[in-house]
Amino acid sequence: MLQCSVKMVHVGVLFSVCLWQRFGVFAVKSVSVTEGDSVSLNSDLTEMMDYDLILWRFGDENTLIAEINVMADRMTVYDDDPDGRFRDRLKLDDQTGSLTITHTTTEHTGVYTLLMTRNLSKSFRLTVYSRLPVPVIISNSSRCSSNCSLVCSSSVLSVCDATLSWYAGMSVLSSISVCDLSISLSLPLEVEYQDKNTYSCVLNNPISNQTTHLDINTLCRHTCAEVHSCGSIEAVIRLVLSAVVGVATVILLVYDIRSTRGGD
Incomplete structure (x- = not known):
């Protein structure tokens, strides 16, 4: 004192x-x-x-x-x-x-x-x-999934003062703020491949923010292509199998005819 x-x-x-x-x-x-x-x-x-x-x-x-x-x-x-x-x-x-x-x-x-x-x-x-880092968005979709699964994450020094949020336009879809200095913040999001909304991931504290905008065409393009290619590949396989079965049927039929004539 x-x-x-x-x-x-x-x-x-x-x-x-x-x-x-x-x-x-x-x-x-x-x-x-x-x-x-x-x-x-x-x-x-x-x-x-x-x-x-x-x-x-x-x-x-x-x-x-x-x-x-x-x-x-x-x-x-x-x-x-x-x-x-x-x-x-x-x-x-x-x-x-x-x-x-x-x-x-x-x-x-x-x-x-x-x-x-x-x-x-x-x-x-x-x-x-703490000075906020820019949040990172990555694709977390499995092969041939029906939707594009995304995760936004950010490592901050004091997560008690920071909130991570997904936005669709100006509306908050979800947010997380955990008071634990040993973990990083992460937040999932699922969107349809043809979704035309504007999405962004925002990390903010009471005096500043960092924003990353989602580019669906970039992050979901390959997975989306895989989804379409799965159907195409399946159709090709079915066509090939049908052709093989057809050829095999013809060969068996010809063989059967020749065998019959030879027996005569």
């Missing part, structure tokens, strides 16, 4: 810290970003005053990660954390006190608290979402 001591030279910040310890932050602003992007947590100040003291803290441990002390002419980022989470990623705006986190990862998800002399406190709940 933070200690309210005489070492805090700014009474305003001291009061803010004590009040925050006792009652917590009154309002939390939600901020979302995709992994790898930068995000700025704004203090909403337009300029720094001579008496300003700003502290940025992170997480349940209330770890101090950045500080601006105008009176002491000091601006410091504490990014030498043991796990390297913030190393070379923190930037302070010396005009406004806003904090920027660059090259974000999912490890930066959490609550950031701003304590400052003027306004008691602000809090930001930052959520960093």
Whole structure:
């Protein structure tokens, strides 16, 4: 826990810290970003005053990660954390006190608290979402099947935040979202070979999506051809068998006639 001591030279910040310890932050602003992007947590100040003291803290441990002390002419980022989470990623705006986190990862998800002399406190709940891959559609049809069987799949880092869905036009046909970090998402679909609908597979989270459109003519073409060829092959086989039987019948008939004449 933070200690309210005489070492805090700014009474305003001291009061803010004590009040925050006792009652917590009154309002939390939600901020979302995709992994790898930068995000700025704004203090909403337009300029720094001579008496300003700003502290940025992170997480349940209330770890101090950045500080601006105008009176002491000091601006410091504490990014030498043991796990390297913030190393070379923190930037302070010396005009406004806003904090920027660059090259974000999912490890930066959490609550950031701003304590400052003027306004008691602000809090930001930052959520960093994994960057979504493009879903892949493959054909899973058996030989000479009546329908085209398809599977859309995608491997994501945090499937709790992602949903995989099949769409027909703008309508959702099916979807799946399983909170298990050890598996990939997959979703089956069966369509008729002559289906004229527009299908797509969509992987999405609260702030982004990736879409793959189904090309029936490409994925179902070979299987569809096999379906037609099965009928053609069967007809050819029947024709050949009929011809063989016919020829055999003729040969037997000729042989029988010759045998009869020879006996005479």
